[in-house]
Each structure stands twice: as C-alpha cells, then as structure tokens.
Amino acid sequence: MSKLYDESSVRVLKGLEPVKERPGMYTRTTDPTHICQEVIDNAADEALAGFAKKIEVTLHHDGSLTVADDGRGIPVGLHPDEHVPVVELVFTRLHAGGKFNKKDGGAYSFSGGLHGVGVSVTNALSTRLEVEVMREAKVHRLVFSGGDVIEPLAEIGTCGQKRSGTKVRVWPDAKYFESAKVSIHELERLLRAKAVLLPGTTVTLNQEKADGTIEAKNWTYPEGLKGYLAELCMDSELIVPIFADERFCGRPAEGDAFAEGEGASWAVAWTNESGGGESYVNLIPTALGGTHEAGLRTGLFEALRDFIDHHNLLPRNVKLQAEDVWSRVRYVLSAKVLDPQFQGQTKEKLNSREALKLVASVVRLPFEVWLNQHVEEGKKLAELAIAQAMSRLRSVKKVERRKSSGIAVLPGKLTDCGSEDTERNELFLVEGDSAGGSAKLARDKEYQAILPLRGKVLNSLETPREQLFANREIADISASIGVDPHDVTEPDSVLSGLRYGKIIILSDADVDGSHIQVLLLTLFYRHFPKLIAAGHIYIAKPPLYRIDTASQGKGRPARKFYALDEAEREHILERLTDEGVREDHISVGRFKGLGEMNADQLKETTMSTDTRRLYKVSIVDGAEHDTRQLMSMLMGKGEASGRREWMERRGNEVEADI
Template sequence: MATAEHYGAKDLAVLEGLDAVRKRPGMYIGTTDSQGLMHCLWEIIDNAVDEALAGFCDDIVVTLHTDGSITVADNGRGIPVDVEPKTKLTGVEVVMTKLHAGAKFGNSSYNAVGGLHGVGSSVVNALSARLDVEVDRGGKTYHMAFHQGHPGVYQDGTAEDGTPLRSPDHPFKRTRKNRPTELEVIGTVPARRTGTRVRYWLDPEIFNQTARFSYEQLVDRVRQTSFLVPGLKITVVDENVDSAPADGTAEAVPQGAQETAVESDSAVDEGSVVADGAFGEQPEHPRVATFRHTGGVKDFVDYLSHGEPICDIWRIQGEATYEEETQAVGENGELHARNVTRTCGVDIALRWVNGYDTVMRSFVNIIETPGGGMHVDGLMNAVTRQVRKAVEANARKLKVNLKDAGTRIERDDIMAGLVAVVTVRIAEPQFQGQTKDVLGTAQVKPIVTKMADRQFGEMISGAKRGYKEQSGRVLEKIVGEMHARIQSRKAKEVTRRKNALESASMPAKLSDCQPGNDDVAELFIVEGDSALGTAKAARNAGFQALLPIRGKILNVQKASITQMLGNKECAAIIQVVGAGSGASFDIEQSRYHKIIMMTDADVDGAHIRILLLTLFYRYMRPLIEHGYVYAAVPPLHRIALTGPRKGQYLYTYSDDELADRLAELDAQGIGYADDIQRYKGLGEMDADQLADTTMNPRTRMLRRIRMEDAEQAAGIFDLLMGDDVPPRKAFIVDNADDFDRSKIDT
C-alpha cells in the first residue's frame, strides 16, 4: 500500500482495452449473478434486432446449446469485414474489441436502435471464456475467435460431418499486438446471403456460482420483441430439451395461433414446433418456439389483456419532428455540437377491461422503460384531460354532480382496468440513469400529448365513427371507479370494528359477532331468510356473524362498477367486509378472516356461490389470494339409524355417496329408517343439525376457494352467462358427450 509520502505516478494502474470490463463488470452489466448473465444475452439479441429495426433483417434464431453456450444468428447485413482506416483492424475486430465503437454513433446506418453505447458486443466478448463470430458477406463466410476478449486461434477438431468442434477448453494462441487480424474465410455462400452468427461461452471466472440462465425470461423477452417489431420472426431452439415428449406425441399448437400471424420454420419438424400467438399459451419448455406477429402493439395489448374487454383496442399513431442539439462525430473522429432534426414515431395501443388492475408497458425503440418517462407522461396528461372533458360533457347521463369538488376524476380512476402499450421510436434517446428505466428526452412529451389529445379525444368523445357506444362504456367504468374510490376513502375513516353506538351504520340485516375476536371472526353469507333464523340459533355469536342475501345477487361479470355499487346486496357485502373494493381494497382492514358462503345444496345454491365468487374475484380479489373465502358444504341426505344405534344419524353429500353408504350398512347388518331425509335447503335443518354439519368448527366441512377456482369460475361464468351466444353453444355441443352427473354440484 502506497503511503502519502511515496504516492506517485508509479502507483496508478492503467487498464487497456477490455481489461477494464473484466476488472469492473458491474459497471457494464449491473451484476455478475443471473441478472448480469441475462443482460449479456440481451446485448447480443438487441444487436440483431437493431438490424431488423433498420429494415435489413427479418429472421433471428437463438440457440441454447448443450454445452452451455448460446448462438444468436440473424440474416442482417453482417458485420463489416473490411479494414477500418483509423485502427487498421477489420470491422469484426473493431466491434468485438473496442469499447464505444460501432455504426450507431453516426447517422448513416441506424436511426432508432436499442443499443446506443457501442459497448454491447465488446463487453460480452470480454466476459466470455470464448466467443466466435461468423459473418456472411460477399459470397463468403468469415470467422474469428476470441478468448476473454482477445483475438486469436483455437486448435479445434472437426466432427464426422465436417463441422468444427468448438470449446473454450481447446488450446488457444493469442494474436500478438500490431499483427494482422485473425479473420479467416472458412466457406462460401450465395452472393445475396448476408448475416451474422455470434456464439459465446460466458466465463465462470466472472459470474458467480448462483448465476442461472432463465429460459422463461428469454421466451418473454423474445415474445415481447416480436410484438414491437412487426414481421420479425424470432426462433428459440433449446437443444437441452428433447424434440418430442417421452410418449412420442407432438406438442399441440395452440388453437388460433396460426390465425394470429405466427409462423414456424418449415425446415424444422412440425411436431417439435410450438407457435405463439396473441391468444396462445406458450408451453414451459418447447424444443422450438417461433414468434412472429404482424399486428404490432395492438397484438401486444390483446396478449396482455385479462378479463372482459370494455372497448376495442384503440390505436394512437403518427410522426412528428423536433430539434435537438447533439455531439456529431467528424471525419477525423472529433466531436462538435450541431442542431439536428429528429423524427419521433409514436405507436400506442390501449383498451379498458372489466377489472381494476393496470397493465402499462412502455418502450423506446425496443428498450423497455419500466419507470415510464416523457412518452408515458405525455400520454396520461392527454388522456386525463380528455376524459375529464368527456365526463363534464356527459355529466347528466353519468350522474356526476359537477358542483361537488370531491367528484373530480383522478388519474387512478382512469388507470383502473387500463391495458396499454406505449412505444416511441427516436434516434439517440436520452435516459435517466444507466439502467435506461426512464425516458428523459423532453421533446417527446409534447409530441405524444398533442397526438393523443387529438386522436384519443375523438375516440373518448364519441366523435369518431364507431366509438360512441364504446366511449360510453369506458366513461361509465371510470366514473364508477371514482365513486368506488370516494366510498373507500370514507370507509377508511370509520374504525375497523364498530361499537354499539355505531352499529346503525352497518346494514340492519347483519347479525354481527361480538367485538374483540378479530383474528377468528367469521362471516356467513346465508341464502334466504328462512335459513337465517336457524343459523342464528346454530351459530356461536362470539365469533360468527351472519349476513342474509335474497336469492341471486347481481351478475357483476356483465354489470358496470356503477351498477355493482348501486346493487343493495353487493354494496352490503362490501360494506360489511369493511376493506373497500377494487384497486383500493386493503386486506388489512377486513373485519373477518373467514368469509363463508352458506347456500343450499342444489343448482340454485351453486349458482349463487358462482355469483358471489365472481364478485369477490372482480372487486375483492385479495380475500381469495389470502385464503379468506370458503364455501360451506351442507349435507344432502340424513340417514336415521335404528335398533341399538337409534338416535344416531349419518349425513351424505351426494346421491352416489348415499348409495355407497346404504350398501355398507346393509353389508354390516346395521338397520336404518327407510325414510331417508333429503334436504331441499338449509332452512329444513334444525339448529343442532345445522351446527353439527355446517357451522361448528369441530364437526363442519368447508371448502377453501383457491385463486385458480376463482379464475375458472369467472371464465366459465362469462362463457355460460355472458352476452356471446356462439361460444356458449359451442361449449355445450363440445362437452355434451362428456356429461358426468358426479360433476354436478347438487
């Protein structure tokens, strides 16, 4: 360690070339764990995608090899192979070994790109145990190899078919300084064929032992890119997975995938190809996955949408120019300031769905900006202004009191249920921070705002042909969200557990439990007043509350949020639970830790449970996610035993179980009354029977509702009870042969 007295120039370390990258990899890829490992792959893929954005590439293949290496191949122009005048090195060596080198600093080759710093390929090269580049140009195939960023020659063998057997473990001879490059011609190709193939083995000396490659992240990123670059086909080949399942059957292509402009490579065996579409599900680990979408961000929004759409997908598109001062590279490599005219391309797709979750994805070129930025701010400023204007123009129809200052539409009301993809394409975007999370180019904001003001304004006002009915539904949903927010705010001002003096604020029909048992409090939602009387006598008032409902509640799958809040039964349930609704729901404020649906064991009871479950799923989803929602399982029959066991009863829950139990009793010689009681409803039970079978925690049976149960119920309910008749008819016809009486919940 140098002391203060002896500290001099000799103590300064100078790292040349790519040595600085290997010394401080975190400066270039963030971390040396799994995140950094995936970052390297994005750098190579983005270089290929930049060729597609420039209009020179329409096919990219990413191959995961069994030896841990990865190849990214494209049919772009190919990295230049001629000599760069200043460095006297070939273009391949310049790109792969020089930081901040490439065509993206000038204005001739690329306009809107993902990689701007010119460090992607060289950084991956520096952090790789081995990297090989093959370039097809001018009728020839060129090859060059690198070890930890340094060019040289590997002593590779060849397979029986003549292909080279490449490995980072083979002997390597490094090219000496100031010697000719090791770029070599290894074959010939048709004159018109161009492209680049990069294969690399990441260096275990750089990445820690916890670093793991994520196939799922790769598939998500590739799918995302295929949406953002319409017409670009990207294929992922995983050589670590067999081409077909163990039983020899082929993976099924999702229904409708081919109709959504998704193509597969005809050179690959059809059985091993899994095509992806805006409506298709991607299997976990297919042998080959191909992605190609022609609808752009419209397909992307369709893919991201979950729930019943309120409107069609609305599109905002256009181009505008702006002036910007930038540093230009002169002929001799010097930098000088100059004003340039930039073009900003805007492409936005959005829709509202019947829910309260917001899905907002934003991009600059192909770079995702999870923190938003100027493009998102510009859009939301315009959307908020135009929605408020439309609500004011339709205040009477929407039942909005403009004189009440508290009924002002806020951005959160608009965001509920919104699914949007915001993209802009500009040259040399500015970001806030190295991670590129937020777009900082200020000139983009007024362009997006002006464009959205005009185009979205025509849609939401209904002035554009075909949008009047859709805009009405959207405005109704947004106003409903506003009322829900106001109601939730008021509810939070009330204490969690009402005391005796405040009990009048709760629905009169609520039979609440005693305060002080919050952690074990249960709410039974009881079907009908007749069952309520029995339930009151059967319950433990210390921790069991009762809320009766009259028959079937509102079908919230088809109703708007305003209609839901206006329904007495739905409003009472939300008020009694006490945690709000929609996006403002707070599970910590729930007054009960068990919400138990207690309905009759018949078709009507099952229907009511589905209606209740859909209400919870749509507006109080955390209750299901935290396991607070249950269905009581009342018995269907009561068997009265006779003889020595007179006074004992057995309960069964289905016709099949009854038949089996009676057969058991006959086989064991146990007598029973011929008059088997069949319960038509909960009201037919006396208090002791209801307590033993349905309410007493020691003897009852409950069915916990899981998240997948809620999703399935909502989907099936939408199918069977929704507005669209053809899907319902198709479902009935397709499943008629599979009818199973045991599946009927009666």
C-alpha cells in the same frame, strides 16, 4: 493499509479491463441474460432499420447462446482511422459502434444501441465468443476469449451474392454472475416482444436438449400490439374494445420539436382489474417505465378529460386526476425516439424529457377521435374514471388545516396545497427564499406545498427534544408536516397527523446543498425516525448543467439536455460530438443554484412527477447499527478525530464539486 500514494499509485484501465473490473456498471450481474440480450438487440436493430427479416436464437445444452440474423452483416474491412477490422473493433473497443451518427446517411436512424458499449461488454464477460459474418459473397470468422482475439479475422468460405447476415455465439463467464444460467422465461418474453414490435420479422428460439434434439418456438403477431395485448388480457374482462393506433412524425418544418420518424405505436385496454403493461423504446424493453409511459398516461387523460367536459359528465366538486384514468389500463407501448436517454447501461428506464411531450402529443388526438367515434364506449370510460375519482375522494383522510385554539397554526411562510389527500400530497423543503419563489410558481397547486428554509438547519443529532423548537426552522418543519418529534420505539400512531405523503428535500446541486441535505436527514433520522421507516422522506436531484444544441437542419431540431453532474455533462457532450454536432452549435450553461432556475426549468427537471429524479431515503435492512455509528461519527460534536481518520481513509471515494 499502505499509505504510499505516488505517481505509480494511479492505474489506467485499458480496453475491456473496466468491464471486467466493475461488471455491475455495464450490465446486470444476477445472470447472463442481459449480455445475451445485447447481441439480440443488435440483430433487432438490423430488423428495425429494415434489413433483417429473421432473428434466430439457439440456447445450447452447454449454456452458450447463438444469435443469427439475415441483416447486412457487420463490416469486415479495416477502419479508416483505427486500421483494425471493423468487426473486431465493435467487439473489443468500448464506445465503438455504428449507431452514433443519427443524421442522414448514418447506418441507423433509430436503434436501441446508443453508446457502442453493448456487445463489447458481452465479449469481455465471456470465456469464448465466435462471430461469423456473411457479406459480399464471403464468409468471415473471428474468435475471442475473455475479450481478446484468439483467432484473427479470416475468410472461411463463400456464400451467395444476395446472402448476408451475422451469427454470434456466446459462452458467458460464470465467475461474473450470481447464476450461470440464462433465464428462459426472460429470454422468451424478450423474443416474443421483438416479434410483436417488428412486423414481418420471424423470431425463433431453439432450445437444445441433452439428447441433441431441438425444441423450437416461433412467434408472429399479424395484428401487432393489438393482438399481443389481446393475448395478455385473455383472462380479464374488457370494459371497452382495445384501442390501438400508431403515429409517427413526418418530415419536420422549421422549428418543429420532433424529428422525422419519431413517434409511438400502442394498444390500450381498460379492465375491471388493476392496470399494468409493457413498454419499449426502439425495441428495448423498459421494465421500469419512464417518460414515454408518462406521455401515454398524459395523452389518454387529457383526451378523456376533454370528452367528459364536452359531454358535461363530471359531477360538481369532483376533480379528475390522471391516475383515475390510468389505474385500470393494460397497455403495450412502443416508442421511437431519435436520441433516447436511459437510466444506466441496462436501459430499464427512459429519462428523455422530450419523450413525454412526443408520446402525449401523438396519442391525444387519435384517442379524442376514437372517443368521438365510439361515444357509448367513451361514456363507459368516463363513468369508470369518475367512479375512481369519487372513491378516492371518499377514502381521503380529512385533515384540519387550522385549529381555532391556535396551537397547531401552520407557519406563515408555508405555501400549502389544495388537496386533502395525504398520500398524494408533497411538501418541498426548499433551500433559500429565492428558490422558494421559483418553486411556488413551478408547483402543482393541487397537491404540492412549499416551505422555504432560510440558512442552514441546526445540527440536531445531540439536541435534547425539549430544546428543538427553540430553532424556528425545525419548529416550522414539524408544524407543517403535522408530526411531533418522537423515538423509533414509539407506536406508528405518532404519524396520525401527517399531512404529506412525500416530504422532499430540495437543495442546490453543490456542496452547500449537500450539507443542507445532511442536516435535514440528521433531523429526520434522530427526531422523526418513523418518517424514514415509513418511506416518507425523499431527496430531489436538480441538474447542475443545461446543454443546448442549435438546429442541425433536416430532421434535427434544436434540443436541450440537463445533466446532474460533471460526469453526465461529459457523457452528453461526447454523444453530441459522436453524432457530428459542431462545437459552436453546443451551448453549456451551469446553474449556480436553484434560485437561478426559472419556474419552467425547475418544474421540468425537479418538480413534475413525470420528468423529475427523486430518491427515497431508507435504511437497508440489518444496517441500523452501522447507520447509527456512521451518523454519530459524521455529525457528533466530539467526533472530530474520528471524522479526520475517516476522511483520510475514505477521502479518495468522495465525488465533490468544489
């Protein structure tokens, strides 16, 4: 490896080069379906804005795909600042698009596109891409190869004054994908969903066969989400009729939390089978769910709980949980959120904390009304939820909290939870007494326990087992979780006394916090390996920054965002700038540690199951040997030279807040 590191060593990736260099950062690389979806989503955004009534997708025999819509057509004139045709800019420039400006007068109020990245990624990862635009009685054409223009924008014909739209044909480049073929199943599911979510829009899929014939499929759902869910539940027995409704916010008054047009539509059914469903945000499918699904669950639970309380249906000593109501629910949810925050460019999970409150608030009241209008059906749902709760209570493993002998007495500084449901219970190992105090106020007393740790835990990689309990912190951790130190070769019965299904490391979002994480992970890896193998160890990710914006007037209430790190902070600030939020209306605060966060902030960002970010600790299959070597090198007392060599070789990969 060359040790030369000078000014010439720094490489600047320009244009679409970052996408070609690291395609996995921008799209899913198992197959080209997602880059094709980006084009479909643009057509769907035109329909969502009310300008397109037809979306036609053609899968050609040569593997290419065409998406055509009858929307407004991408503008073809020169951009006032860049002096490049706008249609060319959209397909060749990252973070160029018409969906940043959400204020009055913007091209799109609600859209799945957010970052101006989608179709430029499609272009970069395609051997060829052709664009035809019908607009203002003219037809224009533009052709790219590998993201570069090979046929400049040119007028190729005329069309009727009232005709408009965009047609894009994509030839995905196979070298960027594990499989070169678009997934027909996923494509059909996506297009069917667009038809469900866009009333009045005709969605068509044409499949071109080898003999030149076309097999066409059309989707339409006159009943919208309700009809779609009925189709999904055809083979299931419904306990009550499908509950379907929609609610969207009107023009907000001063101080209202949500903007005009935000809200959700949904269809919900209860069956005798396990639940599940589909969710969307601004027509984008969220396969991994997110905060909007949590909002639907919360709204349904709170409404049914109030119904049960009002009719005095709950037996004594039975406490309902949201999962008792949710476990048999089949659902389709479509949320409209003004400024959604997704997890990654593939947008498979919604992270916007405001979406939970939004969906919960619009769902709860209509469901309360429905229950009171359908009392018998409401009582059936109440019986189902109560039966689930009683079944859960019967299956709970009883844990003896204290033994009279005093041998297993729990640490005095442990703030325990009330539930005896080991699988649901959580123990937070919190850095510092002050943070532990906030965590105690932020927790759910029913199932979340807090163990504050004073200082840094002993580096226990090479500590003999018989000397472990000389360290008070380690002794407290072992007593709290109910598991003694053990080897990976010991039977699973060593976990028989486990008191918490999740053991969560909660430390500051800085270098010291990372050090504490590593020390605790070393302890669990070396002396409690079965906890990691069984998936009981987690790391909580508290934010480093809070960003507040003042009210922007009509339809734009004050907002707050949380950023895990510098990169996420910069991304949020860029987005706000692109939306036209003035700099003096943006306030950025940095948390120096967990102790600076009040209980509400800690709950909202780190402890609430609906809005927190939690990462499970696991060892990749087949990587046990490499993991053992790495841990020995990083934490071994006699490995200083190895650590130095590793830092010299890999130091450039470190992302640290120093």
